[in-house]
Amino acid sequence: MYENIDMERTGILLKEMFDKSGYTVKDIQKILHLSCPQPIYRWFKGNSRSFVCIEQIAQGSYGRFACA
Numbered sequence: 001m002y003e004n005i006d007m008e009r010t011g012i013l014l015k016e017m018f019d020k021s022g023y024t025v026k027d028i029q030k031i032l033h034l035s036c037p038q039p040i041y042r043w044f045k046g047n048s049r050s051f052v053c054i055e056q057i058a059q060g061s062y063g064r065f066a067c068a
Contacts, residue, residue, distance in 0.1 A: 007046035015044040 018028065029037045042048040 009046070011044045011046035 018024075025037045025040050028034075028040050034040070039048060
């Protein structure tokens, strides 16, 4: 679905965006009602393709953090 996205770069950029905005992994976990934080760490490492929930946190600015 996102075959043109550089997942590693996108993960790094996601982490930077959340750090700048003051969100912690625990905050994101609570917002998304996740039972554990592992999916978030996978996003940061570029090991997950589930960007739908991340888009909502980033206020729908998918293009800002998806690195092609």
